[in-house]
Amino acid sequence: MHYPAGLGGLDAPRALQPAVDAELAAAGAPDNDPRRIGIGLGMAAPTILAYGTEEQKHRFLRPLWTGEEVWCQLFSEPGAGSDLAALATRAVADGDSWAVTGQKVWTSSAHLARWAILVARTDPDAPKHRGLTYFLCDMTDPGVEVRPLRQITGEAEFNEVFLDGVRIPDAHRLGAVGEGWRVAQATLMNERVSIGGGRQPREGGMIAKAAATWRERPELRTAELHQRLLDLWVDAEVARLTGERLRQQLAAGAPGPEGSGAKLVFARLNQQISALETELLGDEGLLYEDWTLRRPEYVDFTGRDAGYRYLRAKGNSIEGGTSEVLLNIVAERVLGLPAEPRTDKDVPWKDLAR
Amino acid sequence: MTDPKPATDPKPATDPKPVADPDLLYSRDEEDLRSAVRSLLADRADPAALPARVEQAGGHDPELWRALAASIGAAGLLVPEKLGGQGASHREAAVVCEELGRAVAPLPYLTSSVIATETLLAAGPAAEGLLAELAAGERTAVLLTPLSTAPGDPPPPPGPVTAVADAALADVLLVLRPDGLYAAEAADAVRTPLTALDLTRPPATVDLPEGTGAKVADAETGRAAWERGLLAGAALLASEQLGLAEWCLEQTVRHTATRHQFNRPIGSFQALKHRMAELWLEIAGARAAARAAADALATGSPDAPLLTAVAQVHCSRTAVHAAEECVQLHGGLGMTWEHPAHLYLKRAKADQTALGSPGRHKDTIARLADLPAPVSPG
Numbered sequence A: 001m002h003y004p005a006g007l008g009g010l011d012a013p014r015a016l017q018p019a020v021d022a023e024l025a026a027a028g029a030p031d032n033d034p035r036r037i038g039i040g041l042g043m044a045a046p047t048i049l050a051y052g053t054e055e056q057k058h059r060f061l062r063p064l065w066t067g068e069e070v071w072c073q074l075f076s077e078p079g080a081g082s083d084l085a086a087l088a089t090r091a092v093a094d095g096d097s098w099a100v101t102g103q104k105v106w107t108s109s110a111h112l113a114r115w116a117i118l119v120a121r122t123d124p125d126a127p128k129h130r131g132l133t134y135f136l137c138d139m140t141d142p143g144v145e146v147r148p149l150r151q152i153t154g155e156a157e158f159n160e161v162f163l164d165g166v167r168i169p170d171a172h173r174l175g176a177v178g179e180g181w182r183v184a185q186a187t188l189m190n191e192r193v194s195i196g197g198g199r200q201p202r203e204g205g206m207i208a209k210a211a212a213t214w215r216e217r218p219e220l221r222t223a224e225l226h227q228r229l230l231d232l233w234v235d236a237e238v239a240r241l242t243g244e245r246l247r248q249q250l251a252a253g254a255p256g257p258e259g260s261g262a263k264l265v266f267a268r269l270n271q272q273i274s275a276l277e278t279e280l281l282g283d284e285g286l287l288y289e290d291w292t293l294r295r296p297e298y299v300d301f302t303g304r305d306a307g308y309r310y311l312r313a314k315g316n317s318i319e320g321g322t323s324e325v326l327l328n329i330v331a332e333r334v335l336g337l338p339a340e341p342r343t344d345k346d347v348p349w350k351d352l353a354r
Numbered sequence B: 001m002t003d004p005k006p007a008t009d010p011k012p013a014t015d016p017k018p019v020a021d022p023d024l025l026y027s028r029d030e031e032d033l034r035s036a037v038r039s040l041l042a043d044r045a046d047p048a049a050l051p052a053r054v055e056q057a058g059g060h061d062p063e064l065w066r067a068l069a070a071s072i073g074a075a076g077l078l079v080p081e082k083l084g085g086q087g088a089s090h091r092e093a094a095v096v097c098e099e100l101g102r103a104v105a106p107l108p109y110l111t112s113s114v115i116a117t118e119t120l121l122a123a124g125p126a127a128e129g130l131l132a133e134l135a136a137g138e139r140t141a142v143l144l145t146p147l148s149t150a151p152g153d154p155p156p157p158p159g160p161v162t163a164v165a166d167a168a169l170a171d172v173l174l175v176l177r178p179d180g181l182y183a184a185e186a187a188d189a190v191r192t193p194l195t196a197l198d199l200t201r202p203p204a205t206v207d208l209p210e211g212t213g214a215k216v217a218d219a220e221t222g223r224a225a226w227e228r229g230l231l232a233g234a235a236l237l238a239s240e241q242l243g244l245a246e247w248c249l250e251q252t253v254r255h256t257a258t259r260h261q262f263n264r265p266i267g268s269f270q271a272l273k274h275r276m277a278e279l280w281l282e283i284a285g286a287r288a289a290a291r292a293a294a295d296a297l298a299t300g301s302p303d304a305p306l307l308t309a310v311a312q313v314h315c316s317r318t319a320v321h322a323a324e325e326c327v328q329l330h331g332g333l334g335m336t337w338e339h340p341a342h343l344y345l346k347r348a349k350a351d352q353t354a355l356g357s358p359g360r361h362k363d364t365i366a367r368l369a370d371l372p373a374p375v376s377p378g
């Protein structure tokens, strides 16, 4: 709705989207199944809108929004996670295209994706933040190899991705050469609000599961669990109100810094509530639905059984920036506390310890 | 003037919530009121000067009270204009509470201008004369009940009542008796000031002879009015706790950003940064929760008791946590009498018990959110 007219949107206020969604659902219209295309909607689209050329916007946005084309995010590497700017995947200019070689890891949905947002190093002699460039990568290129990476839940929602001489036309570069870090920041900001930033009714999300079990199973109740449940219920309601206040600030055109905190609180709540639920279930909490290696079509934090929810929630404080890193961001950018002394900022990337 | 609130907030057709979303922002008028109160307190109630002052009569400053209550009109915010007040609402009074919390100002605002005033507003016509006096800031009144009384608690039994906040300097005592609500002259009671943990909201034991005072409401109306007064008090105490916590975090950030040890500002150590960032998250939640409770009261929402209990649980914790961190991260300075951090810690700790402990409010939430306690065996 709020995206530009002609690119799949109507230029309308963002606040109208829920009403439109409700109308479309009521009319039985097929939706774009947002669970399948979270990375496209939440990360690729806003970055392309901010930095893309007109041709890029016209080529990529419509099939992204309709759900025809799934996107994934080729950022993290074995040697570069929290310190993303240290990444080593190389892109070398070759005429009017680039040859990209390297290894990416923890890539969610890579097995389903048609396109990827990718950050690669174009200048190893520059300091690490300045030698990066941002690309839109075709996942069907013969140089791309995707291998499932099994995770704590037994499933493989993420993958290892090996890039061997992948050809990317220069027309699929997003932003200027060497500007990759700045473009990636736009993606990461959006990622943080897309995880845990959604609108919730009272007692929505993870707390709904625990509260329902509490009501349906009086025989499981204990005094100690009761106190913890009430504490978490309060925390969930406070988090909901905080998100609501943030949305009201955005609608009033005065965005506050509260957004930086939403994912942190969301991760902690999901972990504590799902932990409580497995304890509440007693003997049943000792069981697990199924450890079969599957490659899911989408991720549902509140899906499956309590054991799954408990394990999957562990990822909430890692994916999209770890909680420790987000606390650093709040401390430095919101509270203005002095930065840690650093030794890695002005040294050429190729001379850094690895 | 443009109001920063969204003028029309289109609601989705299928809003899953039964009650309207509270307005969680501050209007332009509310911000203007905040500035007025803040600059008054900056001039007359600088926290740095407070430690030296509090030992004399709890730091009571009649001139400051007149300036806040009468000149700014803060005492009459909840009172309709035709009764001599400002005709504003709990939203505006909550902003005043935030500012008073930031300054831990020793003024009877919560007890008289919020709790007693809200009680009298619900009591009916017989209370109107007294209400006008409270609204003008000419007199103050307090409920004859311990500060720990939660919404839903019965009034204390006859006889001396202990830990009645701001009673020593109050003019009027509101007493709930089985046959109704009474307003009694405080001078008719024996009032014994108590040495309190919190030096900024002085309590007293009050012994009011049976049968003193004039009846302002019958039993049923009086009981409901008493309940409303306590609910408003608990809701707006959350805003006071928010303001207190904000001051503590700001001071702590300021101190750790400038204090050097090991050749760097101590605020550049991650162990301290994370603690301050955690506080900031709690305070962001406290602001949303306190605003939601104040807005629910202002709009007469049926959600007010639940949102008040939620705000009390969260804001009580946040204020105590912020004050404790403020003391710790100031090091030895935080342990001195000279630095005001101790006054914030003492107020925060007392506020946690005031108007119902977090545990008491969780009992309310268990009932209202249908999360029943286990049935004890046998």
Ligand SMILES: Cc1cc2nc3c(=O)[nH]c(=O)nc-3n(C[C@H](O)[C@H](O)[C@H](O)COP(=O)(O)OP(=O)(O)OC[C@H]3O[C@@H](n4cnc5c(N)ncnc54)[C@H](O)[C@@H]3O)c2cc1C
Residues within 6 Å of the ligand: A072, A073, A074, A075, A076, A078, A080, A081, A082, A083, A105, A106, A107, A108, A109, A158, A315, A318, A319, A320, A321, A322, A323, A324, A325, A328, B270
């Ligand atoms: C479920 C899941 C899905 C993911 N999906 C994707 C994806 O689709 N695409 C993608 O690119 N990436 C993805 N990731 C990767 C994710 O972004 C990284 O795992 C994350 O940024 C952390 O990096 P790391 O794993 O290398 O851990 P490290 O950076 O090595 O961190 C290890 C520990 O050290 C701490 N630490 C690191 N630096 C600091 C510091 N400066 N201060 C304090 N503590 C620090 C961390 O907080 C963490 O606790 C996914 C991860 C998960 C768990």
